[in-house]
Amino acid sequence: MTFEIIMIVSLCFLTLSILANIYRVVKGPSSADRIQALDAIGINLIASIAVFSVLLHTHAFFDLILLIGILSFVGTVAFSRFTERGMVIKQKDEG
């Protein structure tokens, strides 16, 4: 019982940190701040899902944890390339 309360409390804290990141997404003066915040949201999600899985005694969401890890990386890279070079995928002839 106490364990569950701890888990829920930690979920609440994670939610709070997601909200704080959203504040950065909305406010963040530059694009880089926002992308950084999005990446952080992804990591917070991973943590939340892990806590949630413990709470539900299931391992159905473990794939998802891995996937978010990969995809939030891909997303961040895509955003970074876009802000840096103005495009995501390099065209052959444009070198």
Add this chain to the structure above:
Amino acid sequence: MNSLHMLIFIPFVFAMAIPLLYKLFHPKIHLGWFVLLIPLVIFLHLLRYIPLVAKGDHLTTSLAWLPSMEMNLDFYLDGLALLFGLLISGIGVLVIIYSIFYLSKHREELHKFYMYLMMFMGAMLGLVFSDNIFILYGFWELTSISSFLLIAFWYERKSSRDGAMKSLLITVFGGLCMFAGMIMLTLITDTYSIREMILNVEFVQAHKLFIPVIICILLGAFTKSAQFPFSIWLPGAMEAPTPVSAYLHSATMVKAGIYLVARFTPVFGGSSVWFWLVSGIGIITLLYGSITAVRQTDLKALLAYSTISQLGLIMSLLGIGSFTFYFGPSEHGVTYSMAIFAAIFHLFNHSMFKGSLFMVVGIIDHETGTRDIRRLGGLMQLMPVSFTVALIGGFSMAGLPPFNGFLSKEMFFKAVNDVRVAEIFHLETLGMLFPLLAWIASIFTFVYSMILVFKTFSGKYRQEKLNRDVHEAPFGMLIPSVILAFFVVVIFLFPNVFSKYLLKPAFVAILPMFTIDKVDIKISAWHGWNTELLMTIGVVIMGSLLFITVKRWVPLLKQYPQWLTLNNLFEKSLEKVERYSLTLTNRYMTGSIRHYFIYIFSFFVIVLAGSLLLLHGIQFDVSEDNVISIYDVGLVLGVMIAALTVLFTSNRMTAIVALSVVGYLVTMFFVIFRAPDLALTQMVVETVTTVLFLLCFYHLPKLQKKIGRIKFKLTNLIVSVATGLTITILALSSNSHKLFEPISYFFENAYELAGAKNIVNAILVDFRGFDTMLEISVLCIAGLGVYTLARFRMKGSDQNEAE
């Protein structure tokens, strides 16, 4: 398939053979000689039925077409149908002879002409012989279409095309109204057969749809028969070749409305609405047509208005004759039944003299090159035969002895005089109008008949105004008009022969309460010094006076403002309707997709919110809802903030990042609601979508990159808020209305049924595999679509985009 069916389908079958004949024999033999056979055969064949019909018998025959719908080719031959059949085929023969000499085989597209004409003839025969009301309607529209084709026979002329379009618009409008009336009539009587409707009269007269039915059916009849105010198409139809005008627009098609009224008189007769509409409109048409005809300078236009006026005369007689159904076969009833007889008689006479007059006008046009009265004159010596025919036809039209028009005109006067003593339907006071209007109209009829005969044939011959040597028409052109003129005289001399064999059977067909051997009708040329004869003498005196002074008062008629004519009103309103509909369409079809979205969403809100409110569907039930934890609230808050950021940001990059946040948080929701597969998919799709957005941004034109935040528009705000609210309320309400048990228990057996532990996957590929297959094809199509869009660029596509 018996001989009656054969008769009606021969013209259609032959019409198909015409192109072949044209190919084989053109230009050696005039196509008309082959076509001539058809009406001749029909005419001779119909003559054989005269003894049968004269006995008061009739013939019925049926050919299954759609038996399950009771739509069969039921044909019915009685006196009325036979009279029309003989007119159609008989005058058809004469018109085709005339057309052989009128239309050049080198210059005209004869195969088209005769195909249309055969189509018309078959349609007209089918119309008069049909017993099934919808088969009648089919043939009715076929006459409209073939008439349209014939009027625009010289399609390279604008006036022909205009005339054809006007006549099609008006007659098809009427035809569709009639169709509605017919449907109502079949609903009332529960039968498609006209004869059975006549047997069920009491249902019809007592039904609440009685007046709408009358109005709809009469709209059809009035538009076809060119009654006021639908008469405007008939003068326009004079752009057709003269044989067509003679055949369709004097003898046959314009009488289809008369036929319809006569056919349905037993169903509607005896009611005051029917009488006032038929007789009232008829007498107005009579007066309007005769006065307008005097103004005309074109001979064919004059004849067109005269046709309108004579059709009005017949129509008003049919209305008066419907009293017979009010009084029954009493003494009164017999008196008014004479009006029906007069209508049939005049219909018969009119076909003769009007046909001959049209042919004469065609001859004049053909020989002098003009139909303008102001350029014609003094043709008497040059064209003696035409003059004789015109004289006979014109005097008959004016109602003078010794021609058949005299007899029917006298009967008409008698009928309108009898209206006064009817003392029903408010006729005690208004009844006086009938003889008065009829008399005035007859005077004008006399005047225009005299104008037609004397302005063209007497007076000075003006060679300088005509650009060719005028001489008598070829023999073949004169023959048909001479035959018709001959009949005009013969009918006057021996009216009772025609009456016994043709008119009486038709009379009995309209008035079924009389039997043929009990009817005692004697037409006599001399009937004593009575009111009718005095009226005719008055017509002659007044008419002669007016004709002598015609130059003084006709300009007065021409003072009538041009913009107030019916024709002008029709054209102006057509123009207005086109303009207003264009303006209206342009107003809401702006081409802007934002506007269309506003329409779509407003409509959506109105329909859904409206039905929710009207059906009292709003209901919230929270008893079965789950407990909401604190982190759920936090996540919802996060989604809301991110979504609002998309709306209010001025930076594209921020918008897309915020959108990603929404996507990530939705993944979290899927987790909370225990949907791991959905969460996986959502995450992948979210990332791919983001990458695609970024790809698109790279290609945006430089100019528009500076777009700031979305502009505020009140309409958009209202529509979007309303849409959101509607959806929310709908979702909450439907969640509170759980009517059935969910079927998910079935899928919970996934392991036993499909051997799968993951029920989502089992549903996707096993239980509901079809959906998955089609969604895969959707993805394939999308992929191929993107590939083709990116890869295959048509030449000039860039310019199109720039536009």
